[in-house]
Amino acid sequence: MVLPALACAAVLIATAALALAIQDVTRARHVVYGMSLVTSSALLVIALLALLGVSQTPSAVTLPLGIPWLGARFRLDALSAFFLAVVALGAAAASLFAVGYGRHEPSPRRVLPFYPAFLAGMSVVVLADDAFTFLVSWEFMSLSSWALVMAHHRVPDNVRAGYVYLIMASFGTLALLLMFGLLAGPDGGYAFADIRAGQLSAGAAAAVLVLALIGAGSKAGLVPLHVWLPLAHPAAPSHVSALMSGVMTKVAVYGFVRIVFDLLGTPVWWWSMVVLALGGITAVMGVLYALMQHDLKRLLAYHTVENIGIIFIGLGLALAFRAHGMALAAALALTAALLHVFNHSIFKSLLFFGAGAVLTSTGERDMERLGGLIHRMPQTAFVFLVGCAAISALPPLNGFVSEWLTFQAILLSPQIPSWGLRLLVPAVGALLALSAALAAACFVKAFGVTFLGRTRTHAAEQARETDRFSLAAMFLFAALCLVAGVLPGFFIDALAPVVQGLVGARMPAQSGVEWLSIVPIAESRSSYNGLLVFLFMLLSGALAAWAIHRLASDKLRRAPAWDCGYPDANPATQYTASSFAQPIRRVFGTVVFRAREQVDMPSPGVLQPARFSVDMRDLVWDALYAPVVGGVSFAAERLNHLQFLTIRQFLSMVFAALVLLLLVLAIWP
């Protein structure tokens, strides 16, 4: 099973090479995206076969690559299969989208070679079975995505984004390097099998956890390691943004799960506290950042941060339950987290596709300059709306299911003996609920300001519906959002082997439950039936429509907007993104962002416009990153003087070194 997957990765690499070879850009585009589409679909099939297939025994292979005396080891177990499926699905859709989207790419030469390489990197990460292969593919993934972020390098912001991204990426990788050094021990047992066999002291295990949080967390976008994400994801071409936000962050989650749940053995209870706290903070901070944005793609990127937080809350709960031997509850929490991984990869990719479509048809990413697109791009608007509803966790779509499961998991936590967790978990639950509600607000803003209302600029006037490939990709994912929402049972059952392998238990089989509803623990406790809810809503809506149109009037007249008597023709009087967020900014922003509003209103009779300005600070950057930057440049400035000494002074440095060493010898015992 693993060999064909590797073959697909090899094909992708070959495609990258091909992209360099083919001169004619158009053909290159068709070849690259076509090949990527086919290959990733093949990967998807392989992954699904491995996940649902008859044989649950993982298949492994060792190639004579990498560390010579170790070889490059690959293994496809349930966990890898699930994440491989996520990667492949996202990749397939992105490739399909890009077949149309790529036509608008200003600098295809900088995208085409790296795109398949990026896909290959991501799919090999989840297959790697030794530290070296894992890190190589991990960093290869970062590197190729970096190249894609730098695709539009003439925009200074993108260059900066790429820079921050690369530094954070290598920072994370170095953390993982240290971590594997700890796991592998001095004589280098780098194979995951050896690591599993090995035993770690409590301190070492804790260090591993922290390093894993830094390494995987920085890639996934955990606050406060998230700073690169909202810069880099929007900078890339949209189909790549979709992959980075929807898929690459999931690969990072895979890394964390693989290390902490699989390699590290049984957890200690306080680990989960760290993970939970980080997850909660990340969720709320992410969505608050998002609310303050008016760049559509950046808003989406910040929402990725939020969802990563939700996923880590699930993982933290799973750790907590596992630490106390509550296998069933752990299974529930882990399932919730993994299901959310899948769901988020779907609707986040969908939303980025939509943003890409808007970007290509208007050339705008700034919501303040858009509006009214629902009239010009109705289909895009529709699928984007589905995505918004899904990510806002509205039933009967898929985003709700995973959040519901997470809540159910939280409700199991009072049985946990340790007090710290008992106090932390409800607080995290509150944070989760808060972030969900804020997410809804944020996406009302995103959709409302971008697609509804009146067009604000000429660019928005010119918008046209996007091409059919992009639409196909988007509709595919929109449909998936609905299917995963109304029939979650199948997906939960599909996750059973993964969860079984990690925490030694699984949720009750959902396929047995009548009416296709899902039951976390027992029906008496709680159950949810997306299908029925969906049908009811459909039914009652249709009923109402039928009744009204049949029994009452169905007459309709178009007229100017009423607007309480004083309509204003100027679109500028509409609510903008920032004005929409103003109430929430007043509530949370003053604390979280030190948001300061000031208004200078000219006194009556003075003919000059009133000014309103908001000033917000990113406290995370100010507190953590600015000092580091300052420190480094200070040290660099100081040391730089050593470049400008006279030869004599250099000689005296040599002389000093000599005397010093001789002194050492003199006092050597």
Added chain:
Amino acid sequence: MAVIFELVVQGLQMLLVLLMAPLLTGFVRKVKARLLLRQGPPLSQPYRDLARLMRKEVVLAENASWLFRVSPYLIFAATWVAASLVPTFGTRLLFSWSADFIVIIALLGSARFFLALAGLDVGTSFGGIGSSREMMIASLAEPAMIMIVFTVALVAGSTQLSTMAAFLVSSEVGLRVSLGLALFALIMVAIAENARIPVDNPATHLELTMVHEAMVLEYSGRHLALIELSASMKLLLYVSLIACLFVPWGLVPSGGAVALLAIGVLAYIAKLAAGGFLLALFETSIAKMRVFRVPEFLGAALMLGLLATLLLFVSRSL
């Protein structure tokens, strides 16, 4: 037999909420008027309003999109489904297992989501005011609701409303601090969610103070009718929610006889009347607060809910 019974109960319930909702609204108005020593409209007024609106033609703003026209039906559907899954006079609803407390909250959330979008659709400033404030209120009200769910669910050991109600009917609950806090929080949320004084004023059209009315400003005819109907269903939902969780007595247990059914219905109507009266009393005895006091109000609700949950996490007996 039981299934038939439950089916009947379910069907009855769906009709009941649909029909009772305007009545409750009318009742509250009437009581308020009386408390203000006014005559007040007859109880049937809301029905008349709805009927009139239904018959009128829809006047649609020029740049209103398809979303604007679909939203009322979505809102209505979501609210109706939610309302018909809350035990009103009988615990044993046929489909109660298909959606638990959290789902009901989420359904109301989706209704709000589309209402807010509709508010933005025409692109007027008032619509914007309405939806942005609505979402701000919701962003605090929803977590508060979730905290309340946690509290009750931890006591009852389930998030199924009917199971909760059944459990709370049973005697072994006793008086609990946490439940008290939850009740208080729930009432605050209910007031906010239904755009009642002091959070919002359903009767006003004083632009700068209104939230819900500002969102529906552009609606007319049947659309407006649907939205008004869903609004009053929402009010009914919250009242019956409070009723079934905190005054569950008289609820018909599963497999009850027809006689019990009658009792249940009567009890329910009594509860509604009491709830409506109290609401009216409260509204007449308090002034509307500024919009930016609302977060503090709801923040308090959230804190109460969190406190209740924490108490339960600390000790199951509180």
Added chain:
Amino acid sequence: MRGGLSFDIAHLLAGSLVLVSFLELYQDRLYALLNMFALHALVLALSVAWQAHVQDAPHLYVTAAIALVFKAIVIPVALHRIIVRLGIHREIEKVVGVGPAMLLGMGLVALSMVVMLRVTADADPLAREDLAFALSVVLLGLLMMVTRRNAVSQVIGFMSLENGLVLAATGAKGMPLVVEISVAFSILIAFIVIGIFLFRIRERFDSVDMQALDRFRGERR
């Protein structure tokens, strides 16, 4: 190995080499410094010759000769010429005053003694003491390069450092010819290259003062 006398003479010469190094360190006029260096080379030549006699290793006489001819005569003369031709002003700009320099020198000698006396005694004492002296000469030469601003005096410092090496090499009994040749050879090259450089530098600069060179440090600020 022979009796005390030879030992003492070797000692005396090596010691006086250190002394002359101190004298070099003391000078503040270029010409005087040149003379001192000549003396330094002379003493070196003597001690090497004595070593040759003691170890009856004739090839060491060659080294002595090299030292005498090149270092004691040719180089001082050449440098004298250069100074005249380039009109380098005569006094030596010091970084550290004479007094402190002397103290530092003392410290260095002490250090080299300590380091060398840690060597176990079974290595023959002659070699040991010789090494101690050689090390001090080396260190003093280095000290001179570090504390003098003037290029000529730095070159001289460098060469007295090499003298220290030669002293050590000849002290090492029966060390193959390889080393002497390489030493001489290196000094030769060193001198030639220095010459070339001084020449080129005259083309480019007006003086060989390091400060002038430093104006053309790699990256200007």
Added chain:
Amino acid sequence: MTGMFEPVIAVLGIPAVAAAVLAVLPGYRLTANLNVVATFLTFLAAVSLFFGRPQPSPYLLVDDLNNVFIVLTTFVGFTTSVFSASYIGHELAIGRLTPRVLRFYHAMYQVLMFAMNLALVTNNIGVMWVAIELATLTTVLMVGIYRTHEALEAAWKYFILGSVGIALALFGTILVYMAARPVIGEGLDAMVWTVLVTRADAFDPALLNVAFVFLLLGYGTKVGLAPLHAWLPDAHAEGPTPISAVLSGLLLNVALYALLRFKMLLALNPGALAPGPLMVTMGLISLVFAAFMLYRRRDIKRMFAYSSIEHMGIITFAFGMGGPLANFAGLLHMTMHSLTKSAIFFAVGHIAQVKGTQRIADMGGLTATNPVLGWGLVLGVVAIAGFPPLGIFMSEFLVITSTFARAPWLAIALTFGILVGVAALFLRLNTIAFGEPRGTSAEAKASYVPMFAHLALVFVAGIYLPPALVTWFQNVAKLLG
């Protein structure tokens, strides 16, 4: 003996002869090609050393350890000569070099090759010292070859610091002899590796310690370890680029090789102080120092010179840590660094010719104006920054992981230094390779073959190391202990 026909003789002989010939031959094309041919033959001879090694004689020795270095040196020497052919052509065209100087240049190039090979294959510490000496002096002359103020100043600095280093190294060598003499007896044997190694345990430890201090500082100056590094950046920046490539790629290694030999000697002596900690300390200092120095650089060649210091620091660190993994990593890192850094300098040379300057500020958007050159540089920097799938990542992986289990804090310091360095490199790379094009850009008529050949090797090595090479390196690692 049949030594006359030994390949090792060829390794020394060919450059010597070539030097003599090139010193007299006029004409650019002829001499350049001759230069290439000679270095290629030398390389072949070096490769043939795999198959037939001479018995260790008092003067010549070929074992696994120096075989690595010889092959590497001759190979990079060869590719650099290919690069130099096209580079020098341009320099002649724009008149920075005259034909007379060119003769001198080619002769010196061969002399340098000869000196380095000699230093590597000799079995005698005295001869090794002489050879490194010779290499230094030749490079001094070549650094000064442009005769600009900066070039002369750089050469002068290099010369002064270099000769002090030489002197210290000689003193150390003498001390080693002194230490060996009582045990081995007077005469040649006391300077012969193969003999020294067998008896090292009996040497006087105190004497060995002093010796190692001097050798560390002496040869360390050549390796470019901070704080002895001062000559290195200027020498790289002001000399002709091929020489920068050879300096970074080879000469530093040769000096390091000498250091390693003496380290082995010390390691064999129980009483002597452990050389490891000293090397680790100096390595770390160099790494961190150079990493910070990278930030304020405005001259592209000087910047990469500092990155050479950084990597020499890492290599010294690895060898200082010792143990099979770290030593293996050190060797690998050294090889990869030589290839990568010379490739980078090839790219930089062409860039400087295209842009007509070495100031980073005057370059920009290179990937847009000269894609091949620009992406070549990007690839090189990515490689030197230690990103997979390129070779340096593997060595850094091995160094860090193997260190962290033994000495966590050292590993953390190491990673810190590396990170700081990476950040600096990419900060500059962004200005050079990306953004709006800046500065002039003439067309580059250069041979990209050497650059991409090196990068291809590095790439392959990052993914796949042939077993033969691995076992060979592992033997060497064992040898180093």
